[in-house]
Amino acid sequence: MNLNSVREQLVPADCLSGFPLTLNTSPNFCPPGADTGRVENRHRRIPVPMRINLARALLCAMGALVLVGAFPAREPQPCVEPLPIRIGSVDPRFGIDADDLSAAIGQASDVWSTAAHRPLFRVSPDAELTINLIYDWRQKTTVKDRGLKKQIDTLVAAMATLDRELDRGKASTEAMRRAYERDLADYNAEVQAVNDAGGAAAGQYHDMELRGQELDAQRARLNAHVARVNALVDRHNDIKIQIDRLVSTINGDGLAGNEIRKGLYAPRNGHPTIEIYQFSDLADLALVLAHEMGHALGIRHNDNPHAIMSPLLQDASLVLKPQDRQGLRDACGV
Numbered sequence: 522m523n524l525n526s527v528r529e530q531l532v533p534a535d536c537l538s539g540f541p542l543t544l545n546t547s548p549n550f551c552p553p554g555a556d557t558g559r560v561e562n563r564h565r566r567i568p569v570p571m572r573i574n575l576a577r578a579l580l581c582a583m584g585a586l587v588l589v590g591a592f593p594a595r596e597p598q599p600c601v602e603p604l605p606i607r608i609g610s611v612d613p614r615f616g617i618d619a620d621d622l623s624a625a626i627g628q629a630s631d632v633w634s635t636a637a638h639r640p641l642f643r644v645s646p647d648a649e650l651t652i653n654l655i656y657d658w659r660q661k662t663t664v665k666d667r668g669l670k671k672q673i674d675t676l677v678a679a680m681a682t683l684d685r686e687l688d689r690g691k692a693s694t695e696a697m698r699r700a701y702e703r704d705l706a707d708y709n710a711e712v713q714a715v716n717d718a719g720g721a722a723a724g725q726y727h728d729m730e731l732r733g734q735e736l737d738a739q740r741a742r743l744n745a746h747v748a749r750v751n752a753l754v755d756r757h758n759d760i761k762i763q764i765d766r767l768v769s770t771i772n773g774d775g776l777a778g779n780e781i782r783k784g785l786y787a788p789r790n791g792h793p794t795i796e797i798y799q800f801s802d803l804a805d806l807a808l809v810l811a812h813e814m815g816h817a818l819g820i821r822h823n824d825n826p827h828a829i830m831s832p833l834l835q836d837a838s839l840v841l842k843p844q845d846r847q848g849l850r851d852a853c854g855v
């Protein structure tokens with residue numbers, strides 16, 4: 522009697538080799554930097570690359586550009602003696618603590634005063650120069666985006682965990698597949714040899730049938746394992762879709778990749794005023810304040826993108842650059 526060889530395909534080649542792990546790992550979500558051209562001295566929002574770990578999706582949304590409004594200030598002599606300054610109106614929707622705001626103003630003041638080796642600002646309730654925090658869609662969107670970014674961070678972490686699980690799953694699948702194919706080849710060769718010899722005797726037939734059944738069970742275990750791994754892949758891709766949606770939401774909210782005005786030094790009703798519209802955190806607030814307070818001293822923009830007095834603050838930090846110091850010398854002679 523002839524034995525039937527076990528010839529079933531283990532799994533379609535696509536299934537094993539094509540783990541749909543083709544994540545779009547590095548999509549560039551950044552729209553081309555649009556220049557709204559609304560203001561001459563604009564503070565463009567900086568596309569901030571967000572690492573999505575293994576996925577490496579770039580979220581080019583949240584940078585904020587500092588728009589600082591330069592402005593021909595009156596020609597005061599602010600450097601001769603400390604320029605009085607005070608907090609004016611602060612929209613409560615900023616949710617900023619009064620001490621935090623004062624600290625940010627102090628940091629901004631210190632950066633100039635330290636360079637001048639003399640105090641250039643002093644807080645005074647009678648000061649003409651006021652600092653107002655004006656709340657509108659810019660800060661509202663900033664806060665909303667912050668929440669979305671937290672969601673993205675959580676999803677990215679989950680995806681990284683999943684990726685490690687997937688790596689292990691793929692390795693074990695491959696080992697199981699190799700073992701099954703080896704056992705199958707051995708069995709089929711033996712079946713062929715027995716059949717070529719005229720067939721198996723009853724006892725031999727029974728033994729080989731049992732081995733064939735074990736091969737069937739081995740194949741079933743392998744396919745079940747592959748199904749589990751593919752389920753991980755599906756979860757991975759679902760998370761990726763969620764991340765992409767969140768990124769798209771952020772990139773489409775009007776802040777990402779666009780230039781926005783974060784602050785302005787200008788006269789209001791004849792009084793010098795610093796208006797702050799948007800900041801991502803307290804450090805960012807201090808930077809925008811330093812820029813606008815620089816204008817209050819009469820300091821102009823410079824072309825160093827890392828400078829406090831760069832018209833675009835995307836690459837700036839609260840550290841004076843040579844061009845800032847030169848601007849301070851030009852304005853104050855110090």
Ligand SMILES: [Zn+2]
Nearest residue numbers: 562589590591
């Ligand atoms: Zn400016």
